[in-house]
Amino acid sequence: xxxxxxxxxxxxxxxxxxxxxxxxxxxxxxxxxxxxxxxxxxxxxxxxxxxxxxxxxxxxxxxxxxxxxxxxxxxxxxxxxxxxxxxxxxxxxxxxxxxxxxxxxxxxxxxxxxxxxxxxxxxxxxxxxxxxxxxxxxxxxxxxxxxxxxxxxxxxxxxxxxxxxxxxxxxxxxxxxxxxxxxxxxxxxxxxxxxxxxxxxxxxxxxxxxxxxxxxxxxxxxxxxxxxxxxxxxxxxxxxxxxxxxxxxxxxxxxxxxxxxxxxxxxxxxxxxxxxxxxxxxxxxxxxxxxxxxxxxxxxxxxxxxxxxxxxxxxxxxxxxxxxxxxxxxxxxxxxxxxxxxxxxxxxxxxxxxxxxxxxxxxxxxxxxxxxxxxxxxxxxxxxxxxxxxxxxxxxxxxxxxxxxxxxxxxxxxxxxxxxxxxxxxxxxxxxxxxxxxxxxxxxxxxxxxxxxxxxxxxxxxxxxxxxxxxxxxxxxxxx
Amino acid sequence: xxxxxxxxxxxxxxxxxxxxxxxxxxxxxxxxxxxxxxxxxxxxxxxxxxxxxxxxxxxxxxxxxxxxxxxxxxxxxxxxxxxxxxxxxxxxxxxxxxxxxxxxxxxxxxxxxxxxxxxxxxxxxxxxxxxxxxxxxxxxxxxxxxxxxxxxxxxxxxxxxxxxxxxxxxxxxxxxxxxxxxxxxxxxxxxxxxxxxxxxxxxxxxxxxxxxxxxxxxxxxxxxxxxxxxxxxxxxxxxxxxxxxxxxxxxxxxxxxxxxxxxxxxxxxxxxxxxxxxxxxxxxxxxxxxxxxxxxxxxxxxxxxxxxxxxxxxxxxxxxxxxxxxxxxxxxxxxxxxxxxxxxxxxxxxxxxxxxxxxxxxxxxxxxxxxxxxxxxxxxxxxxxxxxxxxxxxxxxxxxxxxxxxxxxxxxxxxxxxxxxxxxxxxxxxxxxxxxxxxxxxxxxxxxxxxxxxxxxxxxxxxxxxxxxxxxxxxxxxxxxx
Numbered sequence: 001x002x003x004x005x006x007x008x009x010x011x012x013x014x015x016x017x018x019x020x021x022x023x024x025x026x027x028x029x030x031x032x033x034x035x036x037x038x039x040x041x042x043x044x045x046x047x048x049x050x051x052x053x054x055x056x057x058x059x060x061x062x063x064x065x066x067x068x069x070x071x072x073x074x075x076x077x078x079x080x081x082x083x084x085x086x087x088x089x090x091x092x093x094x095x096x097x098x099x100x101x102x103x104x105x106x107x108x109x110x111x112x113x114x115x116x117x118x119x120x121x122x123x124x125x126x127x128x129x130x131x132x133x134x135x136x137x138x139x140x141x142x143x144x145x146x147x148x149x150x151x152x153x154x155x156x157x158x159x160x161x162x163x164x165x166x167x168x169x170x171x172x173x174x175x176x177x178x179x180x181x182x183x184x185x186x187x188x189x190x191x192x193x194x195x196x197x198x199x200x201x202x203x204x205x206x207x208x209x210x211x212x213x214x215x216x217x218x219x220x221x222x223x224x225x226x227x228x229x230x231x232x233x234x235x236x237x238x239x240x241x242x243x244x245x246x247x248x249x250x251x252x253x254x255x256x257x258x259x260x261x262x263x264x265x266x267x268x269x270x271x272x273x274x275x276x277x278x279x280x281x282x283x284x285x286x287x288x289x290x291x292x293x294x295x296x297x298x299x300x301x302x303x304x305x306x307x308x309x310x311x312x313x314x315x316x317x318x319x320x321x322x323x324x325x326x327x328x329x330x331x332x333x334x335x336x337x338x339x340x341x342x343x344x345x346x347x348x349x350x351x352x353x354x355x356x357x358x359x360x361x362x363x364x365x366x367x368x369x370x371x372x373x374x375x376x377x378x379x380x381x382x383x384x385x386x387x388x389x390x391x392x393x394x395x396x397x398x399x400x401x402x403x404x405x406x407x408x409x410x411x412x413x414x415x416x417x418x419x420x421x422x423x424x425x426x427x428x429x430x431x432x433x434x435x436x437x438x439x440x441x442x443x444x445x446x447x448x449x450x451x452x453x454x455x456x457x458x459x460x461x462x463x464x465x466x467x468x469x470x471x472x473x474x475x476x477x478x479x480x
Numbered sequence: 481x482x483x484x485x486x487x488x489x490x491x492x493x494x495x496x497x498x499x500x501x502x503x504x505x506x507x508x509x510x511x512x513x514x515x516x517x518x519x520x521x522x523x524x525x526x527x528x529x530x531x532x533x534x535x536x537x538x539x540x541x542x543x544x545x546x547x548x549x550x551x552x553x554x555x556x557x558x559x560x561x562x563x564x565x566x567x568x569x570x571x572x573x574x575x576x577x578x579x580x581x582x583x584x585x586x587x588x589x590x591x592x593x594x595x596x597x598x599x600x601x602x603x604x605x606x607x608x609x610x611x612x613x614x615x616x617x618x619x620x621x622x623x624x625x626x627x628x629x630x631x632x633x634x635x636x637x638x639x640x641x642x643x644x645x646x647x648x649x650x651x652x653x654x655x656x657x658x659x660x661x662x663x664x665x666x667x668x669x670x671x672x673x674x675x676x677x678x679x680x681x682x683x684x685x686x687x688x689x690x691x692x693x694x695x696x697x698x699x700x701x702x703x704x705x706x707x708x709x710x711x712x713x714x715x716x717x718x719x720x721x722x723x724x725x726x727x728x729x730x731x732x733x734x735x736x737x738x739x740x741x742x743x744x745x746x747x748x749x750x751x752x753x754x755x756x757x758x759x760x761x762x763x764x765x766x767x768x769x770x771x772x773x774x775x776x777x778x779x780x781x782x783x784x785x786x787x788x789x790x791x792x793x794x795x796x797x798x799x800x801x802x803x804x805x806x807x808x809x810x811x812x813x814x815x816x817x818x819x820x821x822x823x824x825x826x827x828x829x830x831x832x833x834x835x836x837x838x839x840x841x842x843x844x845x846x847x848x849x850x851x852x853x854x855x856x857x858x859x860x861x862x863x864x865x866x867x868x869x870x871x872x873x874x875x876x877x878x879x880x881x882x883x884x885x886x887x888x889x890x891x892x893x894x895x896x897x898x899x900x901x902x903x904x905x906x907x908x909x910x911x912x913x914x915x916x917x918x919x920x921x922x923x924x925x926x927x928x929x930x931x932x933x934x935x936x937x938x939x940x941x942x943x944x945x946x947x948x949x950x951x952x953x954x955x956x957x958x959x960x961x962x
Contacts, residue, residue, distance in 0.1 A: 234528075310750060317560060318523050318525065318567065320569060
């Protein structure tokens with residue numbers, strides 16, 4: 001049996017029945033990685049030491065994850081193991097501490113892969129092409145990008161190189177790659193999962209979330225990583241429900257909203273068609289579907305690029321060659337700062353630092369940052385308004401299926417638009433999932449985005465799971 | 481032309497918390513470099529700040545003691561600048577919604593009360609410390625993240641002496657509140673000053689200079705004095721002043737240019753997204769307010785009232801909270817209605833001994849403790865030991881470390897007030913000193929003191945000099961004609 005092909009909940013079942021053990025899963029996964037990752041480059045720093053993650057302690061067989069391997073994005077701190085955000089400037093950085101989600105995974109008996117998954121440098125990008133280690137390839141067609149910034153995690157899950165994976169989502173970095181790779185990716189409510197140990201891109205938008213083969217695995221992993229963390233002042237002290245309990249609940253009578261602003265020019269016809277069919281399916285399953293308006297949608301991209309870059313410019317100031325990571329040795333302090341950052345950051349990182357620095361500068365702050373904060377409130381109010389009447393909102397995850405490697409690399413504005421449907425969710429702080437809902441004629445996956453109100457992850461799982469049970473998109477596997 | 485100085489002060493204060501502002505590391509001073517650090521205060525990637533509630537309470541306490549309004553809705557901001565002692569290259573501070581504002585502190589220069597407005601009191605974190613050694617520079621992050629309070633005055637100060645008095649009064653309040661060590665040498669209190677000159681009586685403000693690097697209150701006063709002369713000199717010569725930051729050089733007693741306005745940094749303040757804005761409830765404010773003990777000026781007034789003291793006496797006794805507590809303890813325990821005697825001891829021998837030892841009166845080690853001091857003062861007041869002897873005993877007790885009562889016992893210093901024995905002494909003295917005795921009778925006032933002195937000598941200082949005088953006067957009736 002090829003264990004690497006199975007989902008986490010299938011493997012958990014087998015372990016519970018004593019039919020297999022964690023070591024066998026790990027071995028199976030290792031072989032799979034060795035056979036396909038050269039082609040995909042979903043992992044970085046992939047050598048044996050990175051994969052020989054320690055056997056979890058014996059009692060962990062009783063815990064939820066029972067020794068199931070979990071792959072980790074390169075921006076989540078793992079004590080003693082390189083965490084570099086796929087940037088030259090963090091080369092060699094081994095954090096002296098574990099991120100809170102890593103501690104939770106260990107406590108739940110997970111087995112961590114210390115070869116991290118590839119990503120756009122500091123999560124700046126939508127294609128994983130901005131990685132210092134080079135791009136990850138989409139398992140469905142190696143000439144295409146896997147999406148980004150959590151492209152490594154999404155590609156690894158899609159190619160059965162990972163059982164479960166963690167990504168991070170600031171403007172769509174979990175959902176868009178999940179959509180491009182035909183897997184399930186959830187961005188939780190802001191404050192649901194601790195950010196402690198997640199190397200910050202934009203602090204008010206970042207959330208860690210699961211990337212998995214199906215909705216059930218997503219619910220299982222969410223249960224493990226969620227919850228209040230006294231180390232993160234922005235995490236919310238609210239009980240974590242057993243998300244698996246919402247799986248299998250009928251959706252009859254649920255009210256689904258379709259925002260008209262998401263079905264406009266720029267939306268690929270095949271994507272539009274796939275989403276329409278998905279909505280039809282949900283209607284047949286008893287839900288009502290109605291068009292609504294989110295009137296401030298058109299401002300989401302500019303607001304996002306002001307707030308996210310402003311926060312990033314400050315968050316990335318600490319990479320200066322003084323304490324850790326890359327240092328360009330120079331005669332003077334100022335030259336060390338300049339050369340370290342000039343040589344250590346990639347092009348997109350520099351672009352965003354400059355944008356953000358500008359937006360916060362004296363004389364521009366009010367016109368840009370402050371104004372963006374105000375519009376952000378309006379965008380959030382749009383959602384509050386809809387969720388008063390509706391249970392969830394459904395949209396495409398991305399306006400197009402995965403594009404080709406290199407296609408948008410030199411067109412940042414075009415690249416930024418691939419997040420046009422995912423960005424508002426981060427600005428509003430609400431949860432959203434991407435689940436597979438079809439394929440283009442070219443054989444590339446298409447994703448369906450389901451959003452719900454704050455802390456309504458259960459609603460998302462309920463709808464997503466029902467949809468998944470009544471389709472077989474997630475069962476298709478790329479040929480590698 | 482005559483000029484008026486317009487001065488504002490910015491005081492940075494370490495809050496006395498066990499742990500740092502945003503992490504659990506110790507704030508202790510003087511330990512092995514980088515022994516009190518963690519991912520948060522090292523600003524390591526992925527770490528997040530969590531506000532120390534105790535630091536917030538202390539900050540509110542100071543704000544209230546300075547009569548400030550505490551804001552209900554407040555937040556932290558990031559102040560962005562690059563420096564190797566600042567591990568995140570931004571400082572968590574407060575910008576537009578500072579913790580508190582619009583307070584005041586009354587000072588008392590030349591006997592007149594002057595109100596100095598407090599613009600704002602806000603919280604922030606300290607940076608690390610650079611250590612330059614030979615060819616390398618090292619950073620010690622033990623201080624990184626220690627909670628700081630910034631106290632900014634309005635430009636209400638008009639002379640270096642007023643600045644000095646403000647700082648002294650502020651320090652006294654802060655010490656009373658027990659919120660800080662206020663030790664400028666250890667860097668737990670730092671002060672920058674803004675100063676500008678304008679023609680006497682003119683409206684508007686002149687070009688301001690920011691002064692840094694003063695490491696004592698005296699330094700602040702000296703730097704301001706120097707700066708007034710420097711600026712007045714330039715203005716006299718018709719030169720224009722430039723807005724600049726200058727450093728005080730205490731050794732050379734002058735200020736040197738650090739940077740001009742053109743080089744001023746844009747700190748790009750924005751709300752700290754890692755710390756949600758927070759509400760300080762009225763209940764919280766009242767809880768902190770109720771925990772504030774008597775402040776220096778209140779204590780001074782009460783001492784004057786309750787113990788019937790002159791202002792200068794009360795001022796000495798309430799110089800610091802510890803000294804005031806010490807003095808009050810002695811005063812309360814002193815077994816007499818009238819507290820003058822013990823007060824005189826405290827502002828006399830005790831204070832002068834403390835000054836000799838360069839310590840506070842409350843830190844003085846009196847063998848046998850306060851009880852001995854009180855006993856000694858009481859013996860002197862009752863005339864059982866002469867004042868002279870008592871003071872000598874006090875000094876001896878301090879130097880030898882032996883309790884005063886032990887010394888009195890051993891040397892048998894109890895004053896002789898028994899009249900029979902004093903009469904006998906007087907008789908002997910008169911017999912042996914017939915000359916001076918005759919002189920006194922003949923009207924020589926000085927001769928009386930000589931006779932008393934002889935009696936003291938005979939009794940080894942134990943004779944009660946007052947009684948002795950009376951006896952001589954009676955025994956040697958004057959034959960001076962009116």
